Amino acid sequence: MINQIYIENEIKYHPRVQSILKKFKRKTPIYIDKYASVFNKKNQNFRIQKKYPSLILAKKKSGYVLKTPPDFGIGNSNNFYFSHMYNCLYDCEYCFLQGMYSSADYILFVNYEDFEDGIKEKINFLKNEKVTFFSGYDCDSLAFEKISGFVSYFLPFFKKFSNVEIELRTKSTQMDPLLKLEPVSNCIVAFSLLPTEIADKTDHKAPTIKKRINKISELASMGWKIGLRFDPLIHGENWKNIYKELFADVFKNIDKKAIHSITLGPLRFPKAMFKKILGMNPNSKLLSDVLVLRGNKISYTNEIELEMQSFCIDLLKKYSPETLFFSCKGNF
Amino acid sequence: MNNGCICWVIALASEAKSLIKDFKMYLMPGDTLFPIYKNKNENEWLVITGVGQLNVASGVSYLYSLCPYSKTSFWINFGIAGAGKNVGDIGEPFLINELRHHDFKKIYYPFILPNLKLKNAMLKTYNKPQNNYKRSFLFDMEGWAFYNIVQKKITRELIAVVKIISDNSPETILSINKNFLNKFIKDKIEYLMPLRDFGFSLSNLETERKKEHFLFVDITEKFHFTFSQSQQLKNFLIRWDVNFPKRPLFSEIKDLNDAKSILDYIESSLKNHKLKWE
Numbered sequence: 001m002i003n004q005i006y007i008e009n010e011i012k013y014h015p016r017v018q019s020i021l022k023k024f025k026r027k028t029p030i031y032i033d034k035y036a037s038v039f040n041k042k043n044q045n046f047r048i049q050k051k052y053p054s055l056i057l058a059k060k061k062s063g064y065v066l067k068t069p070p071d072f073g074i075g076n077s078n079n080f081y082f083s084h085m086y087n088c089l090y091d092c093e094y095c096f097l098q099g100m101y102s103s104a105d106y107i108l109f110v111n112y113e114d115f116e117d118g119i120k121e122k123i124n125f126l127k128n129e130k131v132t133f134f135s136g137y138d139c140d141s142l143a144f145e146k147i148s149g150f151v152s153y154f155l156p157f158f159k160k161f162s163n164v165e166i167e168l169r170t171k172s173t174q175m176d177p178l179l180k181l182e183p184v185s186n187c188i189v190a191f192s193l194l195p196t197e198i199a200d201k202t203d204h205k206a207p208t209i210k211k212r213i214n215k216i217s218e219l220a221s222m223g224w225k226i227g228l229r230f231d232p233l234i235h236g237e238n239w240k241n242i243y244k245e246l247f248a249d250v251f252k253n254i255d256k257k258a259i260h261s262i263t264l265g266p267l268r269f270p271k272a273m274f275k276k277i278l279g280m281n282p283n284s285k286l287l288s289d290v291l292v293l294r295g296n297k298i299s300y301t302n303e304i305e306l307e308m309q310s311f312c313i314d315l316l317k318k319y320s321p322e323t324l325f326f327s328c329k330g331n332f
Numbered sequence: 333m334n335n336g337c338i339c340w341v342i343a344l345a346s347e348a349k350s351l352i353k354d355f356k357m358y359l360m361p362g363d364t365l366f367p368i369y370k371n372k373n374e375n376e377w378l379v380i381t382g383v384g385q386l387n388v389a390s391g392v393s394y395l396y397s398l399c400p401y402s403k404t405s406f407w408i409n410f411g412i413a414g415a416g417k418n419v420g421d422i423g424e425p426f427l428i429n430e431l432r433h434h435d436f437k438k439i440y441y442p443f444i445l446p447n448l449k450l451k452n453a454m455l456k457t458y459n460k461p462q463n464n465y466k467r468s469f470l471f472d473m474e475g476w477a478f479y480n481i482v483q484k485k486i487t488r489e490l491i492a493v494v495k496i497i498s499d500n501s502p503e504t505i506l507s508i509n510k511n512f513l514n515k516f517i518k519d520k521i522e523y524l525m526p527l528r529d530f531g532f533s534l535s536n537l538e539t540e541r542k543k544e545h546f547l548f549v550d551i552t553e554k555f556h557f558t559f560s561q562s563q564q565l566k567n568f569l570i571r572w573d574v575n576f577p578k579r580p581l582f583s584e585i586k587d588l589n590d591a592k593s594i595l596d597y598i599e600s601s602l603k604n605h606k607l608k609w610e
Contacts, residue, residue: 001446003444003446004429004444006441028452030429030430030441032439032441033439037439037441038441041488043483043484043486043487043488044487044488044489045487045488045489045490045538047537047541048443048487048489048534048537048538049443049489052443052444052445052446054444195609197609197610198609201609234609235606235607236606236607236608236609237606237607237608237609238608238609238610239609242609278567280541282541282570283570283573283574284574285574285575285607285609286607288570288571288574288575288602289607290602290603290605
């Protein structure tokens, strides 16, 4: 539910803005000079805003496409991400977005054409090289689709470049644009997954794991390439059993041929953000666990991290060839 | 249990009179810089600041220093405002969603509280009374200055500005007097009730979030904790409650006799605990 709509004056008459406004006929927008007049101000309460988020329609001025951290990838050596949106509809306790901004409002950058130019520039520069673009780094790629039309716009664009892959990272089960299209061979629909017992406690407002698996199964049977993202791996009593059950459940329901890649990543928070995140969620089970400072990140101990990683890899080997496994070490 | 707190900031006594009566507030005794009212439970406070930006800024600071819950209170600037003829009718209340100032470029966009059934409008604050009714917004002499000072002290989601149109033509301004204001506001209090309820609930959320653990004072009064040890204790106490909701800590540490042994005990208990997700 959107509480209020703010629109940057510069894009007041942008066709995408006009079409979004038609979906919120009862809202009277407030026109602002720049999104920073509302977003990420001092003395804002992320938790209250998360209950009553506003939508800010803005124009991204620069930095359309950025390089991913060095260990972030699914096989190609050239990896970039782009964020048409900041913040997410869901409210996951391990998400770094809680510490990134003091606002929980959604910013949607409507100038997709500029992102497209930025992406084209990278593709042209890396001609004949394999490149992966990631969306869903600062937001969920599909959860806001009914409003943003992001996937409907970008999939036909990416379809034209055979040396390029696009990963749509999501927890959403709103797959309308994908279900209406023929599968796009260079698009990977990547789902974040964790055991139901944990997701029920940590993934607030997000679809249940059962619903996510059902949706993956549907897409896989249609021929879409699927990414499985077990990231973050979360520890606790009985963790081995619940991960075993999760993997069994996933692979029982999904056509293995559809799996493009499997990523494992440890639980990690940037050191600078952890205190802020903890302050906002003092009653979080996840954050009250034993987490230690390692370099510039807060995470489980090295022993726990390695044990979880190797246990999960061993299990996954039963279902899938190791060549599909990628690890995200989680350095910031 | 604290259910939150509201701090009202109002320029004129005649604007405040009905609120004071309806919300059962009484004048704080003693020699105060501004007239301050509060209710019996001390969870609703009101300051009458006088007209103008300097007065409102001083009044806010004064109430902030007096009210024990000021940091987690919901702050409301309430009062009358002039408006352009087309903005609304006399007596119509507005929740302000944009605050401008005649002299300063800084614009504020207050947090919009959902489902209040109050119309939203822009308010511009001037240094002098205005009589240009061709404008498309509300105008007053306090709103911007109120927000400007309060947002420096507390979280922005706990601040609201509500104005009722008192004049929208040169003729209507002539009818504003004490009796008119008193009756005029009395009739509009019902519009403030949902905002007030919402304010209490948000303030309560903020109070809960910021409150110290009930054992913290007991433990730190009994034993000497350095600053860093007390920070560690705060963190451990919260984690204890999350991880061991059925284990009262006090009985487990009652025989320990210094800060270090208490911290060591809690830390080792937390370390040996494995989270249960089921």
